[in-house]
Amino acid sequence: MAEDKKILIIGAGIAGMATGCFAQMNGYQSEIFELHDLPGGLCTAWERQGYWFDGCIHYLFGSGANQPFNQVWQELGALVNRPIINHDTFMEVIGADGRTLTLYADPDRLQDHLTELSPRDADLIEDLCDGVRLFMNFDMSALQQKPKELMTMPDWRAMGQQMLPYTLPLAKWGPLSAAEFGSQFSDPFLRRAVPQMFAWPEIPMMAGLSLLAYMHTHNAGFPAGGSLEFVRAIEQRYLALGGTIHYKAQVEKVLVEDDTAVGVRLYDDREFLGDFVVSCADGHSTIFEMLDGHYVDRPLERTYDGRMPILSQLQISLGVNRDMSGEPHWALYLLDEPLHITGQSYDCIGVKHYCFDPSLTPPGKSAVVIMLRTDYHYWQRIYGRKLYDTEQRQAADICIDFLEKKYPGIRQQIEVKDVATPVSYERYTGNHLGSTCGWLLTDKTMMKMIQGMKKQLPGLNNFYMAGQWVEPGGSVPLVAMSGRNVVQLICDKDERPFHTTTAQPATALP
Ligand SMILES: Cc1cc2nc3c(=O)[nH]c(=O)nc-3n(C[C@H](O)[C@H](O)[C@H](O)COP(=O)(O)OP(=O)(O)OC[C@H]3O[C@@H](n4cnc5c(N)ncnc54)[C@H](O)[C@@H]3O)c2cc1C
Numbered sequence: 001m002a003e004d005k006k007i008l009i010i011g012a013g014i015a016g017m018a019t020g021c022f023a024q025m026n027g028y029q030s031e032i033f034e035l036h037d038l039p040g041g042l043c044t045a046w047e048r049q050g051y052w053f054d055g056c057i058h059y060l061f062g063s064g065a066n067q068p069f070n071q072v073w074q075e076l077g078a079l080v081n082r083p084i085i086n087h088d089t090f091m092e093v094i095g096a097d098g099r100t101l102t103l104y105a106d107p108d109r110l111q112d113h114l115t116e117l118s119p120r121d122a123d124l125i126e127d128l129c130d131g132v133r134l135f136m137n138f139d140m141s142a143l144q145q146k147p148k149e150l151m152t153m154p155d156w157r158a159m160g161q162q163m164l165p166y167t168l169p170l171a172k173w174g175p176l177s178a179a180e181f182g183s184q185f186s187d188p189f190l191r192r193a194v195p196q197m198f199a200w201p202e203i204p205m206m207a208g209l210s211l212l213a214y215m216h217t218h219n220a221g222f223p224a225g226g227s228l229e230f231v232r233a234i235e236q237r238y239l240a241l242g243g244t245i246h247y248k249a250q251v252e253k254v255l256v257e258d259d260t261a262v263g264v265r266l267y268d269d270r271e272f273l274g275d276f277v278v279s280c281a282d283g284h285s286t287i288f289e290m291l292d293g294h295y296v297d298r299p300l301e302r303t304y305d306g307r308m309p310i311l312s313q314l315q316i317s318l319g320v321n322r323d324m325s326g327e328p329h330w331a332l333y334l335l336d337e338p339l340h341i342t343g344q345s346y347d348c349i350g351v352k353h354y355c356f357d358p359s360l361t362p363p364g365k366s367a368v369v370i371m372l373r374t375d376y377h378y379w380q381r382i383y384g385r386k387l388y389d390t391e392q393r394q395a396a397d398i399c400i401d402f403l404e405k406k407y408p409g410i411r412q413q414i415e416v417k418d419v420a421t422p423v424s425y426e427r428y429t430g431n432h433l434g435s436t437c438g439w440l441l442t443d444k445t446m447m448k449m450i451q452g453m454k455k456q457l458p459g460l461n462n463f464y465m466a467g468q469w470v471e472p473g474g475s476v477p478l479v480a481m482s483g484r485n486v487v488q489l490i491c492d493k494d495e496r497p498f499h500t501t502t503a504q505p506a507t508a509l510p
Contacts, residue, residue, distance in 0.1 A: 006030065007490065008264050008274035010251045010290070013041025013429070014476050015467030016280035017234045018483030021076050024241035025500050026491055031272065032243065033264060035250035035281075040231035041429045042436060042468075043476055045360075048416045051319035051367045052360040055420070056227040058330075058352075059211065060084075061140070061477045064219035068141040069477040072484060077237035077503025078230055084221035085356050090212060091330035093193040093348075101193040102328075105215035107132040118187035128181075131173055131205065135213035138166055143450060144481035147489050173206035174450070177443040181205050192334055196348055200311065200373070202442035207473070225359055237503055254279070254290045254463065261463035264290075276462045278486055280479075283469025284432040287457065295457035303453075308472075309440040310433050312376040312422035314341075316399050317369050319416030324366040325355035327407075339402060341395045342378055349402055365415075370399050376422040376433040383423045392419040437475065438468030448472040455486055464489060 007023045009016050012034035023030040038044065043056040062069025063084045073079045093101040101117065104110040107129040114125040142162055146155060163170075179201035182194030195201040198208035214220035223230045238245070249270075254277050255263035263273040279286040284304060287296060296304075330352045338345040352369045354360045361367050372395075382388045396417050404411045422434025431438075439445050453470040457463060466482040468474030484500075491498040 005276070005494070006274040007276045007278060008033070008272055010254075010264065010277070010279040010286070011041060011281035011430075011467070012036075012039040012235070012245055012247075013280055013467060013479070014043050014231070014234065015479040015483045016041075016278075017231075017238050018072070018076055018480040019278050019280055019466050019486055020238045020243045020245075020483075021234070021241055022484050022487035022498075022500065023490075024238065024243050025075075026487060026496065026498060028487075028490070030243050031274070032238075032245045033249040033251050033266065033272075034245060034247050035430060036428055037247045038228075039235040039245065040228060042425070042431065042474075043227045043231050044428075045226045045228040046418070048317075048418050049319060050362045051317075051365070051416050052226060052228075052354075053315075053317035053367055053369065053418060054226045054228075054354060054360065055315065057222060057230065057476065059090075059215065059220040060223055060230075061214055061220055061475065063221035063223065064214075064217060067217060067219040068139040068214075069481070070219070072141070072477065072480050074502045075484075075500045076234045076480060077240075078233050079223060080233065080503055082230070082233070083224040084218070085224055086218045086221040087215065087329060087356070089328070090215060091197065091199075091332055091350070092328040093197055093332045093334065095189045095193065095334050096336040097189075099189045101190065101197060103197050103212070105132075105212045107212070107216065110212070114190070118185065118190050121185050121187055121190060124181075124184055128205075128209070131169065131209040132212045132216070134166070134169055135206075135210045136217050138210060138213070140210060141477070141481065144452070144478070144485060147455070147485040148452060150488060150492055170206060170450075173209060174204055174446045175443050176205045177202050178205055178208055180443070196332055196334070199350070200440070202309065202440070202444075204441065204443045204446040206446065207441055222357065224357055226354070226357065251281070251290060253292075254286075256291070256294075256460065259459055260461040276464065276490055278464045278466055278483075280465070280467040280483065282430045282432050283438070283465065285430060286465060286469075291457070291460070295460040295463075297458045300458070309442050309445065310376075310435045311437060311440040312374055312425070312434045313436055314372045314374040314395060314422070315369060315420040316372070316396050317367065317416075317418040317420070318396075318400070318403075318414050319361070320366045320368050320410060320413050321364075321415050322366055322407075322410060322413040323355065323364050324353040324368065324407075327353060329353060329356055333402075333406065339398055341372065341398050342374065342391050344372075344374065346372060349399070351403065351406070368403075374422060376426075379421040379423045379434075380426075388421075388423075392421065395419060437473065439472040439474075441473030445472045449478075452482075452485075455482075455489065
């Protein structure tokens with residue numbers, strides 16, 4: 001009887017809480033162990049003197065009622081009575097001479113705008129916008145409706161039929177990065193701007209096109225209240241379903257007997273026994289520390305040998321006594337003269353503000369965020385030394401000098417400065433190298449994202465992994481579905497039908 005069975009879950013990020021919710025829906029008892037004193041993991045926000053700095057959601061796939069991924073948010077109660085803020089544009093890329101690429105989500109508008117910027121690139125532009133039009137009906141969540149291990153021949157046939165119209169576009173746009181696509185433009189500004197327009201140049205075009213497509217269909221909005229409110233709603237759903245969360249409870253080891261996971265031991269030596277253990281925490285520490293590297297084969301070794309791409313970043317957050325609502329919510333400035341921060345050169349700087357959600361700042365003020373790719377190892381080397389604080393301060397000062405040029409007077413209006421380094425990400429979430437999304441989604445990891453990775457380790461029974469380290473590219477919906485998939489696998493093992501319930505109908509602003 002599942003009622004007698006217990007699932008122990010490591011980590012109260014989105015994947016951990018999703019695993020917990022689906023476990024409870026299917027009659028299992030579950031307990032979550034979380035090292036931090038908050039739920040959410042990377043999906044979080046922090047408050048400083050009345051300003052909320054959001055550390056995660058720019059866009060939430062599944063924010064639109066009855067659209068791909070929306071069902072999982074309904075099951076997790078994440079969007080109940082939560083207004084959704086939809087943007088018409090993803091970002092503006094601004095050249096040093098002021099030429100601006102406005103990345104409209106509407107492909108017709110985007111096509112007109114880009115063609116006006118560079119009529120001689122009309123064919124490429126049409127190709128790009130046709131891609132956005134096509135991916136509007138692409139249901140990415142279909143890839144995770146069932147774990148691949150449980151798919152029957154009829155399931156594969158149905159998926160094949162569903163995916164058929166996208167086979168060629170996926171083959172075309174999947175292995176093509178924004179950098180490669182951008183290099184085909186003849187207009188020099190677009191040649192620089194296009195590679196940056198989806199936030200990182202190695203991103204597969206397919207992911208960028210899907211993002212614009214989902215934004216246009218209002219299925220990639222921002223949940224009002226931001227990432228932490230969103231997470232709190234899932235935490236409440238889990239508790240209402242009868243689950244238990246232990247905060248400040250860092251798991252040190254997974255307990256194993258006869259190659260079967262039987263429990264967890266915390267750093268404070270408390271032990272908890274269960275029938276299944278699911279790690280929704282960092283992949284590297286799960287496999288090589290909690291399990292001492294005993295359950296690894298060649299493919300896993302290759303995955304963790306340091307060659308898979310990871311994105312570590314610096315987040316500089318500023319509370320500004322100035323209303324920035326007239327500015328683009330995300331502006332990426334291309335620089336002629338690079339900025340040098342901690343020995344790295346930056347030839348573009350992105351500036352985000354959150355004025356579109358008044359609940360995040362005091363009235364008339366703005367939360368401004370700059371995110372920069374950075375080297376984890378440098379920050380890790382200097383952590384604990386005076387230099388660490390100095391470098392944080394200098395990074396903020398260089399960015400403020402830059403902002404002052406773009407938004408004169410802003411320096412005097414800054415009331416709060418906050419700098420998060422990859423070491424901060426690592427300390428608060430345990431993620432390897434301070435990774436922000438597990439394995440970074442690139443043209444090289446695209447196929448792994450589509451296929452998903454194995455959720456069990458070779459030779460170890462009753463143990464599963466869910467979350468961003470088994471769903472390359474990470475992202476909030478993919479990891480929620482990952483937790484759902486793991487509970488489907490456990491139900492299958494126990495020969496029980498998997499079922500779900502819905503919290504309440506989601507309501508979204510039009
Ligand atoms: C700046 C930024 C922007 C992003 N933007 C978006 C976006 O716009 N849209 C989107 O969909 N996604 C976005 N993401 C990605 C998304 O946030 C992540 O992929 C996702 O939240 C990962 O969830 P997870 O549960 O798999 O892992 P995590 O969030 O890392 O959760 C793991 C949890 O395990 C806990 N833990 C670790 N080790 C232990 C241990 N030993 N014992 C107990 N607990 C432990 C951690 O504290 C953490 O709570 C963004 C991420 C960042 C950082």
